[in-house]
Amino acid sequence: MKRAIVVGAGVGGLATACRLAHQGYEVVVFEARHQVGGRLGELRLNGYRFDMGPTLLMMLEPLERLFRDLNRRIEDYLEIVLIDPSYRVYFGDGTVFDSTPCVARMVREISQKIDPSEVPGYLSLMADLSAMYHTVVPAFVRKQYYSLADLFSPYQVSLLVRHRLLSNLWRGVKRYVRDPRLQMLFSFQTMYLGLSPQDALWVYGVLTYMESGEGVWYPRGGMHRLPTALAQIAQEEGAQIHLNTPVRQVVVEQGRAVGVQLASGEVVRADVVVLNTDAPTAYQQLLPPTPLAKRSWRNSCSALMFYIGYRGTLPHQLHHNVYFSQDFDQNLRELFREGRVPTDPSFYTCLSNRTDPDDAPEGCENLYVLVPVPNLTGEDARANVERVLNRVVERVGLERKRMEFVQTYTPHDWGAMGLWQGAAFGIAHNFFQSTAFRPSPKTPFEGCYLVGASTQPGNGIPMVLISAELVAERVGALGRK
Numbered sequence: 001m002k003r004a005i006v007v008g009a010g011v012g013g014l015a016t017a018c019r020l021a022h023q024g025y026e027v028v029v030f031e032a033r034h035q036v037g038g039r040l041g042e043l044r045l046n047g048y049r050f051d052m053g054p055t056l057l058m059m060l061e062p063l064e065r066l067f068r069d070l071n072r073r074i075e076d077y078l079e080i081v082l083i084d085p086s087y088r089v090y091f092g093d094g095t096v097f098d099s100t101p102c103v104a105r106m107v108r109e110i111s112q113k114i115d116p117s118e119v120p121g122y123l124s125l126m127a128d129l130s131a132m133y134h135t136v137v138p139a140f141v142r143k144q145y146y147s148l149a150d151l152f153s154p155y156q157v158s159l160l161v162r163h164r165l166l167s168n169l170w171r172g173v174k175r176y177v178r179d180p181r182l183q184m185l186f187s188f189q190t191m192y193l194g195l196s197p198q199d200a201l202w203v204y205g206v207l208t209y210m211e212s213g214e215g216v217w218y219p220r221g222g223m224h225r226l227p228t229a230l231a232q233i234a235q236e237e238g239a240q241i242h243l244n245t246p247v248r249q250v251v252v253e254q255g256r257a258v259g260v261q262l263a264s265g266e267v268v269r270a271d272v273v274v275l276n277t278d279a280p281t282a283y284q285q286l287l288p289p290t291p292l293a294k295r296s297w298r299n300s301c302s303a304l305m306f307y308i309g310y311r312g313t314l315p316h317q318l319h320h321n322v323y324f325s326q327d328f329d330q331n332l333r334e335l336f337r338e339g340r341v342p343t344d345p346s347f348y349t350c351l352s353n354r355t356d357p358d359d360a361p362e363g364c365e366n367l368y369v370l371v372p373v374p375n376l377t378g379e380d381a382r383a384n385v386e387r388v389l390n391r392v393v394e395r396v397g398l399e400r401k402r403m404e405f406v407q408t409y410t411p412h413d414w415g416a417m418g419l420w421q422g423a424a425f426g427i428a429h430n431f432f433q434s435t436a437f438r439p440s441p442k443t444p445f446e447g448c449y450l451v452g453a454s455t456q457p458g459n460g461i462p463m464v465l466i467s468a469e470l471v472a473e474r475v476g477a478l479g480r481k
């Protein structure tokens, strides 16, 4: 039986492990940390449970496809529920707006809270984004790029033109809705990729569609249930998963990966090595020198996190909540252009105990706060923790004396997880780091592959699951048992 080593048990590593084990490989996963999931880690403290990274499960299709390919039923492992309203939005001017994938309720919300004359613009924006989404995903996202020619076929060029894919998202949304609050609402989703909506290509409007069109989902028990389920399936398929086992380097002989060396010094040999390490880190630290190690990637922003055990209730908060800065332009400029921790940052909060009451003790809330801040190349978020926390306390209306604990996670912590420059969302999604230009699943070394958020097709759980599909397909093409 051929052996495959997977370095890292993030969603990408685990999905690849499941697929390769199912293809007949003997799979061994080495994970540096004490738990599976990577960015989908879990924190348990004093009776509270928090997901540490992702909280929004969108675009279910790649997950459903994974289970189908593994001959399994998703409902035997995960109970996935729709969160509706998707989230409550607090605009800087005091407007409170509930965003929902239900068109009827969204129309009502826009009419009552914003302006009824904006409804036709919302409807035609969703129609155009939906049409783009359903053509872009098969044509550009779930696609093997063997060369740049694979990006510029006549069909793809026609799509680029027809859907204006390379135009600007921020300006594009303004063609549909006039109200600045709706413009923010229908474009800020690029911040999930650590990308300013003002700098994003129109094609990233697919994120707006994924959220407003298909909805936001959640696996009961927490997002961490997702990697736990994948780890269980990988093991059912015969894979071994070793936690607390960092890999020091890939062993390469005559241009071919033949195994890995663990931090302990032990060498483990294999026919295939798949790295779930962030792509720049993999090229700079785990693989022999190549020009790719020197390439200066543009990076996404990072995230300052607060996990707060709160003795008391916050009835105005839903499962997901978004707080926009009073001056969103300034927020984006400070964050993305000046590399500063914003003066008045926009932020996001999550209370998973709204859906999973056991996530907090009775009468308490498990408040998760995500504040987009610069990565390690910008201003040091650690020096601004108190200032930012004060702003969160003020806007959410928290009482300090009820805050049982505040666990803080900074860009330095994301960096310690192997994310290059502490960028929580991997390398940026500008034109020259998207599609065929993004790091390929195949490294220059025979038998060595990359899976995860900084590779094709990109960041976010659904993209990473597709990345695992692309890798497994390429490995499968090499031959099986």
Ligand SMILES: Cc1cc2nc3c(=O)[nH]c(=O)nc-3n(C[C@H](O)[C@H](O)[C@H](O)COP(=O)(O)OP(=O)(O)OC[C@H]3O[C@@H](n4cnc5c(N)ncnc54)[C@H](O)[C@@H]3O)c2cc1C
Binding pocket: 007, 008, 009, 010, 011, 012, 013, 030, 031, 032, 033, 036, 037, 038, 039, 040, 052, 053, 054, 055, 056, 057, 058, 192, 245, 246, 247, 248, 276, 277, 278, 303, 370, 417, 418, 424, 425, 451, 452, 453, 454, 458, 459, 460, 461, 462, 464
């Ligand atoms: C705060 C935050 C919020 C997010 N919110 C969302 C969201 O709501 N929805 C969404 O879809 N996406 C979200 N994302 C993005 C999502 O988390 C990522 O796209 C996805 O989890 C990345 O998975 P991955 O497999 O690429 O790698 P990772 O999760 O980064 O896992 C990589 C694993 O490899 C291990 N590793 C690295 N180097 C080594 C080594 N040398 N030896 C052994 N092990 C190693 C690491 O320890 C880690 O466990 C969010 C990300 C962050 C940070």
